[in-house]
Amino acid sequence: MIRLEKDGFKNFIEELIAEYAVFAPVMKDGKHMFGNISSVEDIDSSRLNTEMSPKEIFFPHSEVLFEYDEDGIRVADGEKKPIAVWGMRGCDARSLRMLDKVFGGDGERPDNIKFEDPYWERRYGDSLIFSVACNEPLSTCFCNWFDSGPHDSAGADIFVVDIGDAFLMDAVSGKGEEFLKGLSGSGKASEKDKKKAAVIAEEAVSLLGKKTDLGELNDKLKGLFHKPIWDSVSAKCVNCGACSFTCSTCHCFDIQDESRKGRGKRVRIWDACMFPIFTKEASGHNPRSLSKERVRQRVMHKYSYFVDNHGEFLCTGCGRCISVCPVNLDIREVIREVLAS
């Protein structure tokens, strides 16, 4: 574990920028989100969670897959530098690991559906993720429900704890270890530093709400598909896409061809199972025409289907869906209701 003085942070970021396309939390038009930074001054760490999740760095809302005209098909080049993300939260770092199971070549999947998404891979594949531990979790945070916590290093390449006057950095992956080896201006963390970090971690954990045991959730859900619970759970939902679009793990997309007179492009665009057109078939029939069917799908995908396919919940407890929902449909309450049914 190394110690980087805050005085040396500017230098650290500058060195990072020289090698990587660096993303960090920024304030853009009054919204706190991840942005490509060109200097340390761009970073804004005033809020705990960014309002949009960092999934958009690796899986953007609208991505041109290729363009075409009379001369042929062209795939846009990827970024020249590998991506480094400073200031990611543990929940978001874990969400990328989940998305990697879907888009990444190394995803744990049956052989017959092995697939590597080149657009994801060229960004996430050689990226360097710095997770900065949450010292003051929000009331919407529920990462502890998923056997994680505010000082969980999973999903990071380098795990960072802010201990006030310095950052402590610990390599989590081989990539992270390589990077820390070559880092200038840092020293080894002392025992005192480590103790301080442990106290901060303990305090952070104590600020979280009570954990709900999700051990039976998947089994419960399996028996509920046709039950009336979805009527009450979905009653207030207005079927907008605010939850899905701010979610760090929702990854459904639509493919559109935008063409005009001999040229065009094929674009991959975020989609949401809340939208009526999401499952509308060419015949005009919609197998999920009702709100409750769509709400059920969202809950099932996160807490049942993904568990069956990939061995974990498709939710990190980041709480963004809770803060943005226009009708305060709190996913924690939905889970509790399912478990109590």
Place this chain on the structure above:
Amino acid sequence: MNIQQELRDAARKLLAEGGVDQIIGWSSGSLPMSSTPLFAATKEEADDLIFDATCGSNLTVYFTKDRRQIARDGKKSGVVVKGCDARSIVLNLKENQIKRDDVVIIGVPCDGIIDRSKVEDKTGGREVLEFSDNGKNISVKGRGFDIDIPRTEVLSDSCISCVHPDAGMSDIFIGEPRGEQKTKDQYLSVEQFEELSAEERWERTKQEYSKCIRCYACRNVCPSCYCNECFVDQNDPQWIGKTLDLSDTIIFHVIRNLHVAGRCVECGSCERACPMDIRLLLLNRKVAKEVAERFGMETGVDPDAKPAMSDFREGEKQDFIMG
């Protein structure tokens, strides 16, 4: 008796004796400074009803659109409405979306709704953990802060210029009516915008709408926006692109605006629902101002008037027709 208790008593009475199947109102939300829609079918559930400055959602939305069947299926519903929400009820009655016999309108007097994003600006983004409201100031507390903010600084834009805080149409009115607010600058923000040069207006518009993530929260919370199939959800033919291309995004918002021309009640639900805090109301209020000037009409205020776009009167201003 406080308004909350009076509301709960009225709801219990309606459920017990009024032949009402459910009361649609608000209860406390799961977060500080939030409320959530409540569908109370029993007397016990009715005891969770609240009304305060967090009750911003326009509950008329649960009467509209095929997928919002909550208040339909032959149910008789009581619904709690602020002044703006009551205007939505009037509009939806006029447009045959609600049957008068299916609804009992419970009016409440409104002193304005808190815009969470404005409070967040005041706290520098620090999370509000406790909230109270004494009618003049709100107090917000969190880790390391405890501040009082004058209400006027954190009210929704829609509420700052509100003229009709009381439900104009109601079967039961709870509390003391506030009376019509005589505000000279009802459309001040629109007028200030109109005074800008075309370039400045375009810059502001671009800045706002480039934040849009196309989640359609604005559309989906809007009780005036109830097409069975919205034009953005049509794909044969497909009218607009779905990316974040600014021209497509703006087309969505402008068409939505024009489609609710003379039908928007300026309740501000769209703006409060927007996860990106886009100042959506400006364009809505510009259109409302046009409707007021051309047709002398405010949506949903006069229960006997036809909606502006469904009516024609001789002598109407017609300077848009090329002569």
